[in-house]
Amino acid sequence: MKIRTIAFLLILFGTLAVFSLTYAQNAPEASERGKEVYENSCAHCHGIEGRGDGSAAENLLPKPRDFTRGLYKIRSTEAGQLPTDQDLFDIITVGMPGSSMPEWETALSTEERWQVVAYIKTFYEGFKENENPPKQITLEGKISYAEQSVEIGKELYVELGCVECHGNVGRGDGTSAPTLTDSWGFQTWPANLTQGWNYRGGADTEDIFKRFIGGIAGSPMPAFEGDSFLNFGLTAEESKRLIELENRDEMTEAEEEESGKFYEKMDTAVDIALSIKEGAEMSAAEMQTYNDAMKVVYEKSWHLANYVKSLMPEKRPEPAIGNNVLRSQYVQGTLPAIDDAVWETFEAGYFPLVGQVVIEPRQFNPTIDGVHVKSFYSDTEVAFLFVWDDRTHTTGDEIDEATGKPLEDALAVQFPVKVPQGPTAPKPYFLGGGRLPVYLWHWKASTPEQVTELTAKGINNAEAQEAQGELQVQSTYIDGQYKLWVKRALKTEDKKDLQLEPGVFVPIAFSAWDGSNGDVDTKRTMTSWYTFTLEPVPSSRRFVYPPIIAILSVGLLFGLRAFVQRRNTEDV
Amino acid sequence: MKKLSLFTICLIILIGSWVFLEFVVGGIISVPIPNSVIAMYMGLIVIAILVHISVEDSQFREFLRPIHETLVDDRRRTHRRVLVVLIPLFLLGYTYAIIAQRANPPGSPRDAHPSPPLELTYKDEVIGTMQDVVNPFRHYEKDDPEAFKAHVENGKRVYHQNCFYCHGDHLDGQGHFAPYLQPLPANFQDPGIIPNFQESFFFWRIAKGGPGLPAAGTPWDSAMPIWEDHLTKDEIWDVILFLSEYTGYQFRTFGEAH
Structure with missing residues (x-):
């Protein structure tokens, strides 16, 4: 092909691409075609009129976005600003983890997604009035992830009051966590910062940083801006010094004067910030003061983002399925107690929980993500450690109106009474009742040192066993996390109990209740059947046979050589 | 360049076919092949190689020559020493890996679309x-x-x-x-x-x-x-x-x- 032809084609395609993009984003026709896509794919949650009241909305929490108020959680723009078109496009494309908003990349074409963006904007007048593009958050001056920055962030986490909602170590268990509502009055939970896979807008430090600077509109998460940021107008050192002074019981005269100066400086900066918000003209000197103050906010935000990043594992743990089943480790002698450091030495089996949506009453919006399980066994006993995050410690003080039962946190572990032999042998149904009974351990937060043994034939048909007291139990609730330790003999006298022996693969399933989320009875979170085994002590044959084989092979090699040599001499 | 010996060629064909099945077809083209099928293909290739080298006496001797040399020839002393260490070491590790393997739960022979009632x-x-x-x-x-x-x-x-x-x-x-x-x-x-x-x-x-x-x-x-x-x-x-x-x-x- 001639260069001229190539150039011509390039220009042609370029023009077409630019034309179609602008066309998709701006032309009124785009929003008309977007209407069709919207009504087909989005309206069942977000509502025909974009009020977030589609037919599916009733059972969802977080609620589908109401587009009529222009409040968007995930934005790359500064506090109080509307999102960019790209922001809307991105969220449609990748979805919102931890909510019921899926990715639409596979179901809608790029063009269709842009059309939907155009249509969604028609629900809110503010998009039309706003001719200036929204102001984007700058990522310049990013402080990269480093231990030192994480340490600074950790102090800021306490100083700025993140603890109030997100809790001491970030599990979303702060004291005000159960009281929060969004701008529509619906209950909303602060993020469990240790579960990065549930961050609605992604869990990169940049994403976290943008949530700080821009805020999460419509939610109780504030933006880090001039008029509300702690000690706005002070440098990091000054801010520290002021906090130190404020914490003293008494201040000397010099110290009074020192802190007075800090307050003056802060007042000036906050006044400027408020005026800027109202759109007033500022002098160059005033802008300088404001920019210096914002620079401190940005720096602190990067440190804090790095700290939050440090709280989460790199990705969601893999569920304990396939060959990755829960294996109980053998130890000689006494089994470790709940606080033994040995529990920390290996990875837990992870069992993600889903809402129970099969039997009324149902739980469509679970708040417990999953349960982590470890186990040891000895010649006579087995011990389990169950660990799960729950934002609140609910012990049954409140009564559920529908059932008249106390709302409290709980965990149930389910085994078959008899281990099914072979893969085709029926296991008991984990829901809805079945022919085969299950053996249950039921722990409740109101009786933390006790686990009830039950026999059940179906989810609503459980009976406590007559013989109790075979289980030893310890439990703790610290910083939004339950730990439950249960010990039992491998073999018991009770015929209704599961009997355990090494090397057998035993079906296991879990249920968890979060009382503050209204969980009671069948309204709960659950897992399907998984597998657990007492991992047999590795055979000592592994130290015997391999050396024998190796020695034999050496012998064989020498023998072969001798044989060949002898034949050679004979040949000669 | 020195001409490759028949033994080396056979070895290359054998290893090459395995790499092709396991990594090119199974990995890059990503059509996973069950291990039993790979074993079957490899068996066929081995038989083909055996047939090829045993067609003529001279061919067979040519094939055996490198093995023979490695076993007895003084010029191959270094090769010999390396092999007499490597082969037993490999077998040691291999048998250990087999014996120490953990038992895995039985798979489920589930029928995704079983027959409905009448x-x-x-x-x-x-x-x-x-x-x-x-x-x-x-x-x-x-x-x-x-x-x-x-x-x-x-x-x-x-x-x-x-x-x-x-x-x-x-x-x-x-x-x-x-x-x-x-x-x-x-x-x-x-x-x-x-x-x-x-x-x-x-x-x-x-x-x-x-x-x-x-x-x-x-x-x-x-x-x-x-x-x-x-x-x-x-x-x-x-x-x-x-x-x-x-x-x-x-x-x-x-x-x-x-």
């Missing part, structure tokens, strides 16, 4: 035989498009109030609960699902859920609820209309219903 029922009411029952609202598609649309709309509502948690917004079996269920929820966008079944089969699966599966379908593993406990007969038929309307796939039919 009769289709809703709760205890017999609707008809599985073969003959048709969707009572399907005929609106031709007779009364407005009524048909209303039924599909209702099916859509039912779907998003009950099914999409597991089967997903896209009907692809990837709802937000789905990744943590075993077996995975059905994917209606799979071209092998809707076109292979009658609407009556779907009615049966929805109405009776996991517990209604025969033993071959391992009913104890399925998280599919018994929907006849929650939905009316008409709602189930409507949701079935929605499934085919949204995905664009036609359910299997056997000509006109009598």
